[in-house]
Amino acid sequence: xxxxxxxxxxxxxxxxxxxxxxxxxxxxLPPGDYLETHIAELQAQGEKVDPDKIEFLRKQYGLDKPLYxxxxxxxxGLLQGDLGYSFEHQLPVNVVIGNRLWLSxxxxxxxxxxxxxxxxxxxxxxxxxxxxxxxxxxxxxxxxGLATPNFLLALILLYLANxxxxxxxxxxxxxxxxxxPWSWPKVLSVLEHLWVPVVVIGTSGTAAMIRRLRxxxxxxLQKQYxxxxxxxxxxxxxxxxxxxxxxxxxxxxxxxxxxxxxVISGAVLVSVVLDLPTTGAMLLDALKSQDMFLAxxxxxxxxxxxxxxxxxxxxxxxxxxPRIRLGGGATK
Amino acid sequence: xxxxPTERGAMEHYVNKAPFDPYRVEQLTPEQERYYQASQWRIxxxxxxxxxxxxxxxxxIGLLYLTIVFCEVLAPYNLHTRNSKFxxxxxxxxxxxxxxxxxxxxxxxxxxxxxLENLKRxxxxxxKKIQPIRFFCRGDGYKFxxxxxxxxxxxxxxxxxxxxxFGTDRLGRDVLSRIIYGARISxxxxxxxxxxSFVLGVIIGGIAGYxxxxxxxITQRVIEIIRSFPEIPLFMTLSALxxxxxxxxxxxxxxxxxxxxxxxxGLARAVRxxxxxxxxxxxxxxAQLMGASPARIIGRHLLPSFTSHLIASATLAIPAxxxxxxxxxxxxxxxxxxxxxxxxxxxxxxxxxAVALYPWLMLPCVPVILVVLAFNFFGDGLRDAADPYx
Numbered sequence: 148x149x150x151x152x153x154x155x156x157x158x159x160x161x162x163x164x165x166x167x168x169x170x171x172x173x174x175x176l177p178p179g180d181y182l183e184t185h186i187a188e189l190q191a192q193g194e195k196v197d198p199d200k201i202e203f204l205r206k207q208y209g210l211d212k213p214l215y216x217x218x219x220x221x222x223x224g225l226l227q228g229d230l231g232y233s234f235e236h237q238l239p240v241n242v243v244i245g246n247r248l249w250l251s252x253x254x255x256x257x258x259x260x261x262x263x264x265x266x267x268x269x270x271x272x273x274x275x276x277x278x279x280x281x282x283x284x285x286x287x288x289x290x291x292g293l294a295t296p297n298f299l300l301a302l303i304l305l306y307l308a309n310x311x312x313x314x315x316x317x318x319x320x321x322x323x324x325x326x327x328p329w330s331w332p333k334v335l336s337v338l339e340h341l342w343v344p345v346v347v348i349g350t351s352g353t354a355a356m357i358r359r360l361r362x363x364x365x366x367x368l369q370k371q372y373x374x375x376x377x378x379x380x381x382x383x384x385x386x387x388x389x390x391x392x393x394x395x396x397x398x399x400x401x402x403x404x405x406x407x408x409x410v411i412s413g414a415v416l417v418s419v420v421l422d423l424p425t426t427g428a429m430l431l432d433a434l435k436s437q438d439m440f441l442a443x444x445x446x447x448x449x450x451x452x453x454x455x456x457x458x459x460x461x462x463x464x465x466x467x468x469p470r471i472r473l474g475g476g477a478t479k
Numbered sequence: 480x481x482x483x484p485t486e487r488g489a490m491e492h493y494v495n496k497a498p499f500d501p502y503r504v505e506q507l508t509p510e511q512e513r514y515y516q517a518s519q520w521r522i523x524x525x526x527x528x529x530x531x532x533x534x535x536x537x538x539x540i541g542l543l544y545l546t547i548v549f550c551e552v553l554a555p556y557n558l559h560t561r562n563s564k565f566x567x568x569x570x571x572x573x574x575x576x577x578x579x580x581x582x583x584x585x586x587x588x589x590x591x592x593x594x595l596e597n598l599k600r601x602x603x604x605x606x607k608k609i610q611p612i613r614f615f616c617r618g619d620g621y622k623f624x625x626x627x628x629x630x631x632x633x634x635x636x637x638x639x640x641x642x643x644x645f646g647t648d649r650l651g652r653d654v655l656s657r658i659i660y661g662a663r664i665s666x667x668x669x670x671x672x673x674x675x676s677f678v679l680g681v682i683i684g685g686i687a688g689y690x691x692x693x694x695x696x697i698t699q700r701v702i703e704i705i706r707s708f709p710e711i712p713l714f715m716t717l718s719a720l721x722x723x724x725x726x727x728x729x730x731x732x733x734x735x736x737x738x739x740x741x742x743x744x745g746l747a748r749a750v751r752x753x754x755x756x757x758x759x760x761x762x763x764x765x766a767q768l769m770g771a772s773p774a775r776i777i778g779r780h781l782l783p784s785f786t787s788h789l790i791a792s793a794t795l796a797i798p799a800x801x802x803x804x805x806x807x808x809x810x811x812x813x814x815x816x817x818x819x820x821x822x823x824x825x826x827x828x829x830x831x832x833a834v835a836l837y838p839w840l841m842l843p844c845v846p847v848i849l850v851v852l853a854f855n856f857f858g859d860g861l862r863d864a865a866d867p868y869x
Contacts, residue, residue: 161700162700162703162704162707165700165704166704166707166708169704169708173716173717173720176720177720290852290855290856291848291852293851293855294798294848294851294852294855295844295848295851296802296805296806296844296847296848296851298806298809299825299841299844299847299848302825302828302834302841302844303841303844305834306834306835306838306841309834309835310835407709408706408707408708408709408710409709409710411709411712412709412710412711412712413711415709415711415712415715416711416806416809416810419810419829420829430712430715431715431810431812434715434716434719434812435719435811435812437719442716442719445712446708446712446713446716449708449709449712450707450708450709453707453708453709454707457707
């Protein structure tokens with residue numbers, strides 16, 4: 148297990164380096180750098196720009212150096228937790244982002260937990276009671292959940308909440324807590340608001356997971372060992388838990404690699420609609436003003452989150468299935 | 480054969496006296512004959528037809544794609560017609576009865592007043608203004624496909640009247656007409672994107688699967704890296720990079736290319752794994768020995784074995800593209816007016832005030848959901864039918 152873990156961690160390093168290169172390439176894509184655009188903009192408005200400050204910024208962030216050196220500076224900065232400089236906000240990215248990254252992380256994690264917690268029992272139920280009314284209803288809801296883009300779901304919920312309760316369900320905490328330091332009531336308030344984005348973001352992933360688990364479990368339930376076990380007189384529950392469920396759990400866990408990017412994508416959109424203080428809305432602003440270091444660090448953060456998530460799911464899978472950690476299964 | 484024990488205890492040995500005709504037993508019913516002689520695609524079609532929901536979805540999608548050809552005629556108004564007197568007018572409903580008797584379908588005109596407290600224009604149906612709907616009529620002028628001028632519509636409002644079945648937006652434009660026009664963009668962007676990703680996926684996946692080794696390794700790594708980026712943020716970033724100086728048509732093409740460029744890994748993986756197994760088959764070796772080029776082997780011998788699967792996966796990729804475009808335009812990073820897609824329409828319903836006061840601005844999400852559902856069912860049906868000999 149240790150060997151596998153170490154291998155897996157070492158394998159993540161080139162991926163992360165490649166991702167950081169792609170991100171840096173994207174940051175560099177717009178013609179000119181932010182400073183040039185900024186100067187042109189200010190001059191167009193008839194304002195004076197302090198040339199010393201521009202020169203200082205250019206030096207400090209190495210904008211006068213060749214590209215590969217700029218990349219090296221940026222990448223080493225990342226390693227030390229320095230995400231670069233947000234030109235739009237005139238502050239280091241770390242300060243601008245503040246605890247948005249944490250809130251994003253919390254939302255993503257809660258959504259994943261929600262997805263598993265909801266889809267597991269429903270998936271098992273739908274498979275065991277195939278073609279029952281409950282199965283049909285749940286399948287139908289699942290299809291709807293898959294087809295409704297989550298930002299639309301957020302809009303619809305906003306509308307319904309307004310019609311039924313006359314309140315807005317946006318935000319991640321009560322307004323009075325927004326600029327306050329973290330305290331117990333603030334945490335409670337966050338928890339109170341968290342369920343809306345979690346449900347909204349989690350729906351499509353949950354629907355996909357339910358269908359996946361149902362299909363896997365149905366495949367297993369038709370196998371002969373199940374018939375044998377039944378013929379031997381094993382109780383249905385014990386049989387289900389002991390064999391088919393375990394086997395169908397593998398793809399379920401492995402799917403986190405598929406669900407996580409979905410969750411993070413969804414979170415970005417939903418946070419714009421629901422006005423959440425997570426990374427989404429800020430990423431959008433940064434993109435609109437072409438503040439590329441800020442946007443780049445969000446992209447980097449989100450991709451890293453996915454890589455780590457896939458790593459965690461691989462670990463869980465290895466713990467669950469000896470074939471994987473012992474290097475089997477790679478024969479095909 | 481009879482195996483009833485006789486009274487003597489031994490089995491009775493039965494022999495048919497008739498001369499043995501080896502072909503008599505093999506006689507097929509006409510139905511079986513039809514089945515055995517049918518081509519693969521025909522059987523797939525039969526199998527697909529059994530999936531009722533998929534069939535309905537296929538008709539629905541076909542119908543929608545038909546409407547985008549004629550959207551100028553189908554829409555009661557022109558895409559850009561502004562009715563400055565009716566800003567944010569609520570949807571009108573069609574009545575077919577008057578005083579308990581059936582009549583020609585009509586709508587009721589508006590009685591508008593300005594609420595002086597919040598300066599909101601308020602509309603009420605005016606029972607005195609009965610405006611019969613006209614069919615096959617002359618209305619707003621348009622340029623059919625930007626080429627031919629015309630003013631013929633399937634449905635028009637009454638003379639001097641209006642017909643806002645889905646209400647109007649902040650400039651007094653008919654939402655229904657805009658949804659009909661939006662279909663043209665929203666539905667084609669998926670097709671263009673899928674075509675790009677299909678071509679890329681087949682070529683890259685084919686090469687990776689056929690050559691294996693380091694080519695395959697590098698491709699797998701690239702795919703892994705592309706897939707570690709969450710889709711929407713990457714879409715957002717790339718589309719934000721499209722130069723603002725581009726024309727709306729340029730942006731449209733750019734967005735479809737971005738959607739296509741980021742979607743191929745899934746398809747490439749499917750192609751790769753199929754080709755990896757198929758290239759070990761005897762017919763591949765035979766083709767190789769006869770000196771066929773790799774491109775010919777992949778294109779002529781390997782791909783046809785799973786074209787149906789590929790088509791099914793491509794169909795299932797279209798809704799993701801439509802959703803991607805909708806999301807981007809909704810955020811204001813995608814298509815820009817005057818190009819109108821469902822996402823562009825929905826971006827009007829972005830804030831809570833608009834949603835609360837003018838809920839009909841959210842109506843464009845209905846076609847989005849329906850189309851995505853239909854494509855999902857259709858693709859599911861195709862996938863089930865793709866392997867008809869199972």
